[in-house]
Amino acid sequence: MTTIISRAGHAAVAWSAGYTVTGVAWALGAPGFPWGASDPDPDGVLSILAGLSPDPGGWWVAAFGLLCAVTALALATGGRAVQRAAVFAAWPLAAFLAVVIPDSRLMMGVAYTPLMTVAIFLDGPWGQIGLGDVWPWPVLNQLLCVLGGVLLAGAALNAQRRRRDACGSCGRADEDTGWTTPASAARWGRVAVAVAVVTPLIYCATRWAWALNIPLGVSQDFLDQGDKEAPGIWLAGAYLATFGALGGVLTLGLVQRWGEIFPRWIPWLRGRRVPPPLAIVPATLVAIIITVAGLTYLRRALAGAFDVAEWGAWLPECFWPLWGAALAAAALAYHLRRRGRCARCLRGGN
Structure with a gap:
């Protein structure tokens, strides 16, 4: 990276x-x-x-x-x-x-x-x-x-x-100060991770409920019409919700030990240090994609494109920019905690 x-x-x-x-x-x-x-x-x-x-x-x-x-x-x-x-x-x-x-x-x-x-x-x-x-x-x-x-x-x-005469590779200066110190990043990184894990749960709850034919945030007619036009659509929605929830579990790794050291149940890798880019790159890309999707829904909501009564179909997605921003902040905090002095720093180059 x-x-x-x-x-x-x-x-x-x-x-x-x-x-x-x-x-x-x-x-x-x-x-x-x-x-x-x-x-x-x-x-x-x-x-x-x-x-x-x-x-x-x-x-x-x-x-x-x-x-x-x-x-x-x-x-x-x-x-x-x-x-x-x-x-x-x-x-x-x-x-x-x-x-x-x-x-x-x-x-x-x-x-x-x-x-x-x-x-x-x-x-x-x-x-x-x-x-x-x-x-x-x-x-x-x-x-x-x-x-x-x-x-x-x-x-x-x-x-x-x-x-600012920092390392061109890792961004580290001679001494980290303020919010960029590992201790500070650990504190605000935990907050960012909590927001990134909790924010998508409203979306997950609605899609799991719909798969069970529970009209959470929508009318029963909405569910029936969707299933009639595209059979299996609510199962697909539950799949997306599960995808998001699993992403939330992986986000916890940005502040947990298993996000820095491979756990014992992973063959051949157990006990080894997790390369920081393995966590930072996917988290950053997912943060961008989530933010993009959320801004699409937010733009359409502000334009009055949705039925207010069917809030479950669009309101949870409007919080995705917050989710994306929190995930990006959590990835940044992880980077600040783990960057140390890279090989380029040790050679004295920047």
Whole structure:
């Protein structure tokens, strides 16, 4: 993970240049423009770019990619003053790529991919769904946008570390102070983990209840209509809820001993130290995906797209940005507690 961050600037330049060229190609008529009419977004209610067309949309994509490329190049090679301005621009650009452009279908793709591996053995409509249905090109493009946002954020983070003479790999300065000390991170990290574990439980409770035909937060007509239109849909919802609950259990590892030392029941690994990236990278990516999905529901809720009486169908998801933020904070606290002095620090480089 540290190596990825230290090299993120050049990777972000490459990603941005590639997206700039792709935007120009779309504007000139190349197929594959992932928004607008090409996007199977029902009624254009999920993506904020649903109304975009290849012309002029492709030119806007190219211009945005060029802006990201210039910013990433400044982060990787610019002087201190240039980097300061580039950092100021990089974080909003990274946030736009990683959490604004994508929508809730990204989370659905990640969550349903394991189910799709056994879907051919299921009866009803679920047996007819494949990976291509949950990962159409417009959703895969969202994954590419998240990658670009992560690379740009990594480049900005690395530039900030260099500006304060911290290690470019792990971010550690000569002495940690304030909220970055391991002791402080342990305290606020526990709070973040608690929030990340508790927040999704409302969603889990509703979906498990629906699978048992208990209309928690919705009407019985809602359950009957959903089961009529897509038999097995509430079992799929219970699957997603269980997926979220298991994620909550794994989140506890960010503050438990078994999150640092492999437990005895894991063959060949028992007693060994858990590599920090093994916990930090998945937690960070899941935090982004959860936040994206929650912002989609929150945006639609504020637009009045939901029936207030059927609150169970949308209100729990509106708390997912809180879940995502708490999970990201918990991953950061875990990193601060475990980073120590990396090999690059010991060699005296930054």
